[in-house]
Amino acid sequence: MNQGQIVLLSSLLLAGTAQAATPKYVFYFIGDGMGAAQRQVAEYYLQQQKKDPALRLAMDTLPVTGITTTHSADSLITDSAAAGTALAAGVKTNNGVIGLLPDGTKVTTLLEQARDHGMKTGIITSTRLTHATPASFISKNPDRDDENAIAEEFVASGVDYMAGGGYRHFINKASGLKSKRRDDKDLVTALTKAGYTTFISEKSTQNFMHYQPKAGEKVFGAFSASHLPYSLDEASKQATPSLAQLVDKGISLLSLEGNKKGFFMMVEGGRIDHAGHAHDVAANIDDTLAMDNAVKTALTFYQKHPKETLIVVAADHETGGMGLGFGKNYYLKLDQLAKVKQSIEDKTQKIYTGDRAAFYTTIGQQFGLTDLSANEKKIIEQALDVADKKDLTPDENQWGEYDPAAIGVAHVISQRANIYWTTYAHTGVQVPLSAIGVEAQQFGGFKDNTEVAKTMAKIMKFNIGA
Ligand SMILES: [Zn+2]
Known part of the structure; x- marks a missing residue:
């Protein structure tokens, strides 16, 4: 290669680097317990119900596909705390541990980096907000079950939008609502003092649905004492918002005018996992479809901002060893x-x-x-x-x-x-990943779960991990 060719090559490389765009709006979906079988059976069920064999899950229409390994630092079968920490911070830790390395070192997450870079942030889940997957994005705790302490970390997090279930860890017994706090701390009042508009319990659902966010507002919603209901149980009652409605409200809050730096939203479909543990095929399918509706909501936003949006749909592990076929x-x-x-x-x-x-x-x-x-x-x-x-x-x-x-x-x-099940716990099989939008192609291929977070950090120019 002569001098001229080298100059040409390096300028091409520079041009390539310069073109690597950073998305302004990021949706990071995590299907808890959503393996390949769960996605497939939900799609087949949808096709059958709608009598259209060509129907696809929205997540299955995304152009980039990857496969993810899920093992934790101390087991080939991960739990949601270790897997959440891997997806949030790009590191392996032990089962049960949130936001820490096995030696106790605190790790920085994608969501914390988004916040510190001036992006608006959101944590949305169908489980308790303090449950392992959402907690992994904000909490540092060696014990995932220490949810009262994790709730305090949510209050101090500065996250602009938190919505899901689990008010029992935020309110005290004096509130008259179901509380799991062993102290008399009233974290809802603390949230109000920190500038949050709060929506607590099923009674606040209608107010939340009619709420029109204004620029600069922060919102905290916990619509049930524990997890939000299974989508299957909720369909007839509508006492709590659906995952798609939570995402929709998040978009209207976090994309308000004046928000120049965009947003980073983590959205967990958390009860897919619970249905897998309980060998409940119907609830498993229904919650997968509910999460897919939330993905659809994000896709509608993407279609308005295709050059600025990245959507990644990942999973933390498979649950139940769901087998499509038996005997x-x-x-x-x-x-x-x-x-x-x-x-x-x-x-x-x-x-x-x-x-x-x-x-x-x-x-x-x-x-x-x-x-x-x-x-x-x-x-x-x-x-x-x-x-x-x-x-x-x-x-x-x-x-x-x-x-x-x-x-x-x-x-x-x-x-x-x-359909058959092999376990009441999780399995060690690989899980599918889908992506669309700015730099989505980087998520294709076979990756470890830590690489999913690292890839996102590289695209966003974030420093994550220890
Ligand atoms: Zn689980």
């Missing part, structure tokens, strides 16, 4: 799931009180189980026999610490759909 059969029967009217974890546990006739009537009405086969009846009867015992030995507790009666129903429904 020697070559089919799925997803039409069976359309009969399901309620979740296993939140609505079916504890409904069996010893009255078997009443239980069969309820599951007939709520799950379409009016025509149980001999084998299905056997599964339910076995579950009810176990439920009748007061103290289970570890050997007898094969029900993931759930109410055996509810899990018996979950297994009959799963088998009718020809």
Whole structure:
């Protein structure tokens, strides 16, 4: 290569560097427990319900696709704290640990860097705000279950928009609402003093829906004592906002005029994971679809600002070992799931009180189980026999610490759909990732979860990690 060629080459390289754009608006979606099977079964179900085999999930229409490994520092099977920390800060830590290296060193997250660079920030989730995934973006705590302390870190975080469930860690017992605080701290008043407009409990949902944000405002919304309801249970009541509605309000707040530096919004579809733990196919699909509706909301924004927006849809791990297919059969029967009217974890546990006739009537009405086969009846009867015992030995507790009666129903429904589960916990399989927008192509290919965060940091010119 001669001198001229070298000059030409280096100027081409410089031009290439100069063209690398930084997105002004970032949506970072995390489907908790949303593996390939969860995405696929939700898409098949949607196609069947809408009678359109060409229908795709919005997240499956994004042009860039990647695959992500999920192991933590101390296990090949991650939990959501270690995986959240990897996706937020690009580092491996131990299961249960939030925002710290295994040796206790604090790490800096993408969201903190966005805030410190003057971007508006948002944390949105369908779980408690203090739950592992959202907490990983703002908290430093060796114990993910220390949610009262994590709540205090949210108050001090300066994040412009926080919306989800879990007010029980922010209010005290004197409030008259359900509180899990062991002290008398009133964090809602602290939030108000810090300049937040607050929306607490289901009663504030309508006010929130009609609320028109003004420039410079900060908003905190916790619409339920614990997690937001499963989308499946919520559909008939609308007592709390949907994930898509939370994202929509976030966009109207964080993109107000005067916000020159854009926003960074983390959005977790958190109950996909819970449905996986409880072997609840219908709730799993419904919450995946609810998250996909939130992605659609972000895509509508993207279409107005295509040169300034980046959307990444990631997952922290797979939950349940959901298998599409069971036994020697070559089919799925997803039409069976359309009969399901309620979740296993939140609505079916504890409904069996010893009255078997009443239980069969309820599951007939709520799950379409009016025509149980001999084998299905056997599964339910076995579950009810176990439920009748007061103290289970570890050997007898094969029900993931759930109410055996509810899990018996979950297994009959799963088998009718020809879907099987390998665990009540997480699995170590790779998870899909999708992206669109500014520098989205950098998220393609096979990556570790830490590389997802590092890629985003590189694009945003952020310093994350330790
Ligand atoms: Zn989980």
